[in-house]
Amino acid sequence: MSAIRFETVTKRFGETVAVRALDLAVEKGEFFSLLGPSGCGKTTTLRMVAGFEQPSEGRIYLDGEPVETVPPYKRHVNTVFQSYALFEHLSVEDNVAFGLKRQKVPRGEIRTRVAEALELVELRGREKARPRELSGGQKQRVALARALENRPSVLLLDEPLGALDLQLRKQMQVELKGIQREVGITFLYVTHDQEEALAMSDRIAVMEDGEVMQCGSPEEIYEQPSGPFVAGFIGISNLLSGVVDNGGVKLASGVTCAAELPGDCAQGSEVHVSVRPEKIWLDELQEGMVSVEGTVVERVYVGTTTQVIVELAPGMRLTALEQNTARARSDDRWEIGDRVRLGWHPEHARVLR
Amino acid sequence: MSTVESRPGAPRPPAAVTREPAAEKPAKPFDRPRFLKLFIGLFFLFSFAPIVLVVLFSFNSSRSLQDFQGFSVRWYETFFESESLRDSLLASVQIALVTMLIATLIGTLLAYGLVRARTRASGALNILMLVPLVTPEIVAGASALLLFTQIGFELSLTTIMLAHITFSISYVTVVVRARLAAISRDVEDAAMDLGATRLATFRLVTLPALWPAILAAGLLVFALSFDDFVLSFFTTGESPQPLPVRIWTQIRFGVRPTINAIGTFMLVVSIVTIGLALLLPRLLGRRESGLKVLLGREGA
Numbered sequence: 001m002s003a004i005r006f007e008t009v010t011k012r013f014g015e016t017v018a019v020r021a022l023d024l025a026v027e028k029g030e031f032f033s034l035l036g037p038s039g040c041g042k043t044t045t046l047r048m049v050a051g052f053e054q055p056s057e058g059r060i061y062l063d064g065e066p067v068e069t070v071p072p073y074k075r076h077v078n079t080v081f082q083s084y085a086l087f088e089h090l091s092v093e094d095n096v097a098f099g100l101k102r103q104k105v106p107r108g109e110i111r112t113r114v115a116e117a118l119e120l121v122e123l124r125g126r127e128k129a130r131p132r133e134l135s136g137g138q139k140q141r142v143a144l145a146r147a148l149e150n151r152p153s154v155l156l157l158d159e160p161l162g163a164l165d166l167q168l169r170k171q172m173q174v175e176l177k178g179i180q181r182e183v184g185i186t187f188l189y190v191t192h193d194q195e196e197a198l199a200m201s202d203r204i205a206v207m208e209d210g211e212v213m214q215c216g217s218p219e220e221i222y223e224q225p226s227g228p229f230v231a232g233f234i235g236i237s238n239l240l241s242g243v244v245d246n247g248g249v250k251l252a253s254g255v256t257c258a259a260e261l262p263g264d265c266a267q268g269s270e271v272h273v274s275v276r277p278e279k280i281w282l283d284e285l286q287e288g289m290v291s292v293e294g295t296v297v298e299r300v301y302v303g304t305t306t307q308v309i310v311e312l313a314p315g316m317r318l319t320a321l322e323q324n325t326a327r328a329r330s331d332d333r334w335e336i337g338d339r340v341r342l343g344w345h346p347e348h349a350r351v352l353r
Numbered sequence: 354m355s356t357v358e359s360r361p362g363a364p365r366p367p368a369a370v371t372r373e374p375a376a377e378k379p380a381k382p383f384d385r386p387r388f389l390k391l392f393i394g395l396f397f398l399f400s401f402a403p404i405v406l407v408v409l410f411s412f413n414s415s416r417s418l419q420d421f422q423g424f425s426v427r428w429y430e431t432f433f434e435s436e437s438l439r440d441s442l443l444a445s446v447q448i449a450l451v452t453m454l455i456a457t458l459i460g461t462l463l464a465y466g467l468v469r470a471r472t473r474a475s476g477a478l479n480i481l482m483l484v485p486l487v488t489p490e491i492v493a494g495a496s497a498l499l500l501f502t503q504i505g506f507e508l509s510l511t512t513i514m515l516a517h518i519t520f521s522i523s524y525v526t527v528v529v530r531a532r533l534a535a536i537s538r539d540v541e542d543a544a545m546d547l548g549a550t551r552l553a554t555f556r557l558v559t560l561p562a563l564w565p566a567i568l569a570a571g572l573l574v575f576a577l578s579f580d581d582f583v584l585s586f587f588t589t590g591e592s593p594q595p596l597p598v599r600i601w602t603q604i605r606f607g608v609r610p611t612i613n614a615i616g617t618f619m620l621v622v623s624i625v626t627i628g629l630a631l632l633l634p635r636l637l638g639r640r641e642s643g644l645k646v647l648l649g650r651e652g653a
Contacts, residue, residue, distance in 0.1 A: 071545070081539045102549050147546075
């Protein structure tokens with residue numbers, strides 16, 4: 001039995017359709033992410049699970065039970081809000097104890113459980129502090145402890161790391177994943193940050209315009225994107241347009257490259273070829289590789305690597321990565337204007353329609 | 354640039370060195386215009402002089418309203434010994450209290466409804482609600498009088514209260530609405546998410562965040578109602594009349610020093626009320642004072 005199941009759920013706000021015929025099942029104990037650009041319907045989906053919004057059509061099941069008639073305060077799910085939504089007039093301790101008090105848990109038990117929760121999020125010693133005295137990261141932990149404290153069957157997280165700076169976000173990603181593994185609760189995680197989703201999730205659903213474009217493990221999503229949108233949204237997009245030609249793809253630049261075609265690709269139909277930047281070789285090519293040629297138009301230094309952007313034909317660009325390893329020499333690199341040969345193994349290219 | 358200057362041990366930028374002798378030069382005559390001080394002085398003189406005179410002459414031992422002849426509290430004695438004046442004072446306090454309680458309750462609920470229940474009409478309602486604030490009081494008073502006489506409602510303290518409540522609701526709504534709009538909807542959602550019913554959410558989360566504004570609004574309404582003249586004048590019955598109306602009636606038969614004592618007394622009541630609005634939230638452990646709530650100058 002799934003922890004959450006959406007059955008052709010549609011949500012409309014007036015004329016606009018926020019979520020369109022969503023069918024999705026989140027399994028127990030899973031770290032499941034809804035990933036997509038803002039306005040794709042991911043937060044609305046989350047709010048429907050919490051009970052703040054009602055589906056216009058379709059049903060949502062929590063632990064197998066339909067929940068359309070269950071108000072938010074009776075659902076066995078808890079939410080971590082992007083804004084944290086802490087109660088400013090209550091101390092950290094009372095914030096965390098809020099849910100337990102509503103459930104009329106005995107006072108002694110509340111005290112020990114709150115202490116445990118604060119231990120888990122490493123906030124011991126700040127029990128009496130008011131939310132306004134805490135840093136962003138600490139507020140985030142209080143919000144997490146407050147939600148986890150009720151031992152929900154599903155924890156809903158709405159871009160919980162969105163307001164933190166990069167350093168802290170990376171650290172919290174690891175901690176969140178660790179906490180999820182420790183408590184074993186199903187996490188439904190909403191984010192627009194593809195790196196975050198890839199790093200933490202067991203499975204990801206990529207959404208666009210209220211629809212799930214692809215649902216799968218991070219590897220599947222990254223290595224085998226189902227379409228141009230997913231390929232473009234996850235990682236750096238290297239999308240080359242072309243037409244199917246004799247079992248390969250004839251690119252707009254004129255080169256025909258060998259690639260594994262999806263089952264029903266008619267000769268001459270328009271497709272995209274997607275190659276991840278890290279799969280592209282610069283200059284020293286191997287036997288059996290697809291080879292193209294172009295001019296370096298941009299170099300973007302990003303620390304461990306430098307992105308080399310190569311123009312194959314007007315409007316047709318590829319990004320390749322140059323490793324900034326110990327062996328790399330500053331006098332031997334590709335400069336803007338250099339002609340360069342790029343290549344990749346055919347199995348690393350994906351043909352998308 | 355500021356990062357350079359604040360770095361400890363970094364050499365001081367040359368600009369800072371050259372700036373120092375410049376500061377020792379005599380200030381130009383236009384740097385701080387003296388006439389501004391004059392304006393401020395005149396402002397305070399004109400606003401406070403009449404009040405100071407009233408307070409001063411309320412303690413005058415003679416009947417004279419021109420020269421101060423010695424300290425005495427005889428006019429206060431006359432004030433409190435006069436049964437009709439005592440009744441008027443009591444009536445004014447009653448009116449102000451009832452108005453405060455009822456207008457605060459209705460105004461708060463109205464604010465909650467306007468902010469939280471988003472309907473097609475809420476835009477229009479939000480503006481309509483301001484109408485009582487801009488209606489000339491004389492119009493409000495006259496129309497209230499017409500209404501009461503038309504439906505045969507005998508003029509009494511009740512009619513004054515009704516008029517005051519109607520007039521005050523908007524003040525409460527404006528003050529409370531501003532605070533309510535600053536409370537994130539997420540916080541209320543979070544409370545419901547954690548198992549609080551709608552009512553419990555309002556009691557445990559919304560109200561605690563709202564009550565400094567409610568308190569401030571209530572005290573403001575008390576002060577407004579206590580010294581209101583126009584509305585009271587139109588809607589009052591024969592007796593007892595509220596204090597401001599009573600003073601006006603008395604003045605028609607000649608200005609007597611008792612007026613100074615009553616005026617001073619009302620001044621003290623108003624100052625105490627406003628003072629409470631400012632201090633109570635702070636004394637009860639809130640950081641924002643009522644003044645900030647009233648002026649909408651709260652931290653985020």
